[in-house]
Amino acid sequence: MEAFKIDGSRKLKGEIKVQGAKNAVLPILAASVLNQGITKINNCPKILDVESMLNILIETGCKVEWEEDSIIINSKDVDQSSIPEKFVREMRSSIILLGSILGIQKKIKISFPGGCSIGTRPIDLHLKSLRKMNVFIEEKNGFIECKTNKIIGNKIILDYPSVGATENIMLAAVLSEGETSIYNCAKEPEIVELQNFLNAMGAQVKGAGNDIIVIKGVNALHDVEYTIMPDRIVAGTYLIAAAITKGELYLKGTINDHFSPITAKLLESGCHIKEYINSIYVKAPEQLKSIDHIRTLPYPGFPTDMQSQFMSLLTICEGTSIITETVFESRFKNVSELTKMGADIITEDRTAIIKGVKKLNGAQVSAKDLRGGAGLILAGLAAEGITYVKNISHVKRGYENIINDFHSIGAKIEEINLKGD
Numbered sequence: 001m002e003a004f005k006i007d008g009s010r011k012l013k014g015e016i017k018v019q020g021a022k023n024a025v026l027p028i029l030a031a032s033v034l035n036q037g038i039t040k041i042n043n044c045p046k047i048l049d050v051e052s053m054l055n056i057l058i059e060t061g062c063k064v065e066w067e068e069d070s071i072i073i074n075s076k077d078v079d080q081s082s083i084p085e086k087f088v089r090e091m092r093s094s095i096i097l098l099g100s101i102l103g104i105q106k107k108i109k110i111s112f113p114g115g116c117s118i119g120t121r122p123i124d125l126h127l128k129s130l131r132k133m134n135v136f137i138e139e140k141n142g143f144i145e146c147k148t149n150k151i152i153g154n155k156i157i158l159d160y161p162s163v164g165a166t167e168n169i170m171l172a173a174v175l176s177e178g179e180t181s182i183y184n185c186a187k188e189p190e191i192v193e194l195q196n197f198l199n200a201m202g203a204q205v206k207g208a209g210n211d212i213i214v215i216k217g218v219n220a221l222h223d224v225e226y227t228i229m230p231d232r233i234v235a236g237t238y239l240i241a242a243a244i245t246k247g248e249l250y251l252k253g254t255i256n257d258h259f260s261p262i263t264a265k266l267l268e269s270g271c272h273i274k275e276y277i278n279s280i281y282v283k284a285p286e287q288l289k290s291i292d293h294i295r296t297l298p299y300p301g302f303p304t305d306m307q308s309q310f311m312s313l314l315t316i317c318e319g320t321s322i323i324t325e326t327v328f329e330s331r332f333k334n335v336s337e338l339t340k341m342g343a344d345i346i347t348e349d350r351t352a353i354i355k356g357v358k359k360l361n362g363a364q365v366s367a368k369d370l371r372g373g374a375g376l377i378l379a380g381l382a383a384e385g386i387t388y389v390k391n392i393s394h395v396k397r398g399y400e401n402i403i404n405d406f407h408s409i410g411a412k413i414e415e416i417n418l419k420g421d
């Protein structure tokens, strides 16, 4: 089994450039079918989820080509509307194809993405919204079949500001008849990025980043070239790598406003932070302080995708910290693993109480999901002795170069084949 071996307890120091954002590029790749032409996407991270999305695009009839860190997609010949189940199982966010494939093919057959380790992740809000846009949907035998003679714009009020539902509605509305307004939409930077991308190929979308998004349907879109923004969650993960090892790090190519809840919590823990335009510097104190309460929320609240990484950090902060996970109901899977490393954590429903310990010890632990895996790597970097993190394919879904990046700032980390598992 592939695993990361980490020889921990080394102060990390240096600089890293942040990769392109996974959660921005995935909906943009899905959207690339809408122009039925050429899309060039720059700063595209080479991660497993991108690979899976490209495999799906190829199945639908796209031609796809890498040119260094750019990806060129030719969607002139897209003619398939049935998405193979194995790809949908590989990557939950393949559900974002609902809106874009419907937009050009007027139909799609796709399997339910299935529950995953962070929660059940239903898609009721996606389906309810598309039904309001004149899409007929049948759910049978684990598959969703959608059909429409034309997508018609409507007023949609989301019960919860779901990122994926907001994206699917935007994608379905771009080539629709009339106007769609999404109330209580998600406000994440990735939604703004999707709006910018769609407008760059001729769409008429406004309001992203605020409470209401309005999309005016257009007849056709054109070729486009677009550069993906930096990944705010990778940036946050790397800042914690510096903090947890009592090191210092200069991160380049960041948009600091995108992760201000993260810097706010690092400041609370006693880190010294200096923000520049498109870069940020963090230096950790010798003893980190506990953080009163982290409560995950939709943007601009504290991101759930940073919860596991902070949990690792809090295990060695002096005092007691509390985390409440409000977004996903099952995102505390790291607790048992961190406990193996000497952490003192108890959970009650959606709240974790973390009592800081003097140090973590290396152990054999297992990643249960993407950010959980990142959290365990961080714990391994801080721990005394050797940590083996198993199931690292989760981590490769979202981190392009985590081994080389941590290596370059002084970590002793390598990928190995762990025998006996």
Ligand SMILES: CC(=O)N[C@H]1[C@@H](OP(=O)(O)OP(=O)(O)OC[C@H]2O[C@@H](n3ccc(=O)[nH]c3=O)[C@H](O)[C@@H]2O)O[C@H](CO)[C@@H](O)[C@@H]1O
Binding pocket: 022, 023, 026, 093, 119, 120, 121, 122, 123, 124, 125, 126, 127, 160, 161, 162, 163, 164, 165, 186, 190, 298, 304, 305, 327, 328, 329
């Ligand atoms: C590829 C991508 O961008 N993934 C991100 C996206 O996931 P994703 O788009 O799946 O997250 P959502 O915002 O949709 O989900 C948030 C909450 O709403 C619930 N829900 C969602 C849709 C629905 O129809 N019904 C429903 O009940 C979910 O179960 C969850 O509890 O936003 C999450 C929340 O910031 C992030 O953690 C993920 O990294």
Ligand SMILES: C=C(OP(=O)(O)O)C(=O)O
Binding pocket: 022, 023, 092, 093, 118, 305, 370, 371, 398
């Ligand atoms: C939960 C995540 O991603 P996904 O929605 O692709 O599972 C994540 O990026 O942390």
